[in-house]
Amino acid sequence: MHKRYKGIAWWGWAAAAVLYVGAAFAAVEFAWNRAIDALADVGAHRLDLYASSLTSELGRFEMVPALVARQDSVRALLNAPPNEKAGLLPAVNTYLEAVNRDVGSGAVDVIDAHGTVIAASNWNQPVSFVGTNVSYRPYFQDALARGRGRFFGIGTNTGVPGLYFANVVPEGGVAGDMAAGRPLGAVAVKVSVDALEVAWRTPAEAALVVDGNGVIVISTEPAWKFSAMRAITAQQQRGIQASRQYAGRVVEVLPYRRVGDWNGAAWFGLFPDPHRAGRTARYLVMSRPAPQGGDTIMVLLDTAGARRQQRIAFGFVTGMFLIAVLYALYALQRRRTIQEKLTAQEALRRANDQLETTVVQRTAALTDANERMQREIAERERTEQRLRATQQEVVHAGKLAVIGQMAAGLTHELNQPLVAIRTLCDNARTFFERNQPAQANANLERVGRLVDSMAVLTAELKAFARKPEVERVAVSLAEALAHARLIYDARIRDEAVRLAVRIPPGTTVYAESSQLQQVIVNLLGNALDAVRDAPARVITIEASEPDSRGIVRFTVDDSGPGIAPKVLAHLFEPFVTTKPRGQGLGLGLAITSRIIEGFGAKISAANRDEGGARFTIEFAAAEPQRTEHGR
Structure with a gap:
């Protein structure tokens, strides 16, 4: 029995292959000869043209x-x-x-x-x-x-x-x-x-x-x-x-x-x-x-070009041969299709029934999956809301922790004016009893000035402790540093720390005022801790002019012992601290880093070659905002 493929005997396929090879070879050879003859005619014309141009030109x-x-x-x-x-x-x-x-x-x-x-x-x-x-x-x-x-x-x-x-x-x-x-x-x-x-x-x-x-x-x-x-x-x-x-x-x-x-x-x-x-x-x-x-x-x-003509001829013969083969296969397939039509229709009907069942099952599964996804999305949104609220609470807790550490210094700052006010009031009463109102009024004026200075200090502390509504605006670096410095003035004076500040006038950056003060308070407090036992207690705070990218670099340098290399790599992670056990939880710099990221800024730390540590913040420079002050 002769072997068959697609319904055609093997000798039929062999004859078709021989016919195809012969036709393709003849077409390719004919296309090549014709293209080269045309190319030779062009060459002869070119030689005549070049000879004429040589004669005329030279x-x-x-x-x-x-x-x-x-x-x-x-x-x-x-x-x-x-x-x-x-x-x-x-x-x-x-x-x-x-x-x-x-x-x-x-x-x-x-x-x-x-x-x-x-x-x-x-x-x-x-x-x-x-x-x-x-x-x-x-x-x-x-x-x-x-x-x-x-x-x-x-x-x-x-x-x-x-x-x-x-x-x-x-x-x-x-x-x-x-x-x-x-x-x-x-x-x-x-x-x-x-x-x-x-x-x-x-x-x-x-x-x-x-x-x-x-x-x-x-x-x-x-x-x-x-x-x-x-x-x-x-x-x-x-x-x-x-x-x-x-x-x-x-x-x-x-x-x-x-x-x-x-x-x-x-x-x-x-x-x-x-x-x-x-x-x-x-x-x-x-x-x-x-x-x-x-x-x-x-x-x-x-x-x-002649090679292209050969490929075109080969493609044409191949295409015609494929068309003939496809037509023959189509005829065979059509006859087979007619014979198998009823069986195919029955199989199609069964397949449709099975498909409908599968669609119902898959639709139910997709509906369940969609409902689960909606629940997960809602749960994730609630989690994100809780996370943002928790972050704000952590930042506020960091502020309160700093306020607790500053309590001793603030007590010292408030006790001195209170003692002076008590003394001035007693003296004023004595002057009134002696019918000396001028001296009594002078003492009362001094009392008023002392009360105003205490009000400024407590207002700074109150503003620092308040939870802010985060909004990036143009904030003066010099003013933020001045407000933060009030909190540590007593400690700077008592510990004989030399604080050098070099901030160009009018330097403003994009930040939130109270949170920027908290960042500076944290960095200044860490610097004071670092220089406490140093032979030379020097803290330098600088800000650069905006560079070509509109970046202001704010640096806090100290003359302390620096940061251990193994700690430096993880310095801004929670619960990482260089302070002795019991003197810090390691959250200050982690909170500071999160606040700065909220400004769209970057913070980094490094050890200085001359000793001590340097903290650098890269802020986006901002134009100063014009505000109207009223009563």
Whole structure:
């Protein structure tokens, strides 16, 4: 029994595969041949075009040396004794400059019989050819030997490549006629080929002119210029170096490989890809002799387009084959579908019933999951609310803890005015009894001032203890520090601590006033604890000007022993403290950190190189707020 796949015998599939391979091969080969024939036609047209442009572009310069050599002033300059040449030079130089400008050449030179340029169109330029000896140049040698010369090379003075035409200036007769007498010198014109290279530049093509040595002298691909299309013999290398044709360069062979012939006029080659380093591109190469001299014009046509035509043909055949196969399979499948239709309908009905049951079950499960999620969301929101309330309570508790620690200092600050008030009141009563109202009024005024100072202190304490409504506003750093400092003035004075404050006037930051005071109180209290047993008790509080990012750096430095490295890494975590057991819970800096984060600021701690610790807060700078004060 024959094996079958998709209802077709194996020999049917084998025949289809053979048919497909044959059709694909024939289509690809036909597309390649047709594309290359079209490419060869384009190449032949390009060669005709480049040959015509060489003839028109360079041919108009070929007669310039002969015309210049006919000028009596040029002949007179070459024939004049050395002591008379200086008088003839200005006229000749001016004439050569005008000729060069009119014809659009690179330079026009007059060369004496010894090969020295005695007059040039660029006589007044920074780089002038006057005084240059070109006796080693083939165009000069050919002009003296055969009447005219033609040579491509790189200028030894300028380093600019160009084509040189030269004509002999005989003692008498017509320029270029060697029978007219001994040669007095020669006239040479240099022509730039840059315009040709620009005009010939075409996408997916490369145009070259190869000289008699096999060296590329004109190229639309700059990287290939002055490379050789064939190996240069040692004798040719010596000749090139002697004539300085390529300005002393050692000519290297272009790394290409010939990979086959198309017809008698074209061949295929792999050349370095000028657009992808380290890669090669396949070109159809066509060539023909150049109109002038022994040069060769070459055009290289990229075969990528022909490859694309092959892929298109292959894709077309493959697509048609797939369509045919799909149609055959469709016909077989349609017949099978008709046969299995009733069974499929029954299976579909059962599947629908099962799907409806599954949908009901999944819908119930999703409803339950959604209800659970809603409950979890509500519970999470309640938890977040409780957490925010707890955080506010912790901050407030931290304030009350600080107030408890400040109770002793505040008691001292309040006792002194109270004793003074009692004494002043007793004295005032005595003055009234003695009928001395002036002294009694003076004592009462002093009592009023003492009461006002006590009211300021208690107001600061009350404002510090109040739970704030957190709102970021512009707060003056100097004012916040002044309010916080009132709480520790007695301790600073009693413990002989030197407090240095350097805050630029008008420095404001985004914060909440009472919470910023709590932060400064915590940091100042920690600094006072740190310097309690230090030999020098110094605390420095500074604020910087806003930087380019609008950041104000507020620092609190102390001269204490610093912070242990193992504690420094966890300093702002709850219950981490450097104080002895029983003197702190380790919540002050944790609360301070949370408050500062609420401002959108950052706090950090580090040990100073000179000893002690430094706490740095980076605030966002704010513009001072203008407020109206009323009664």
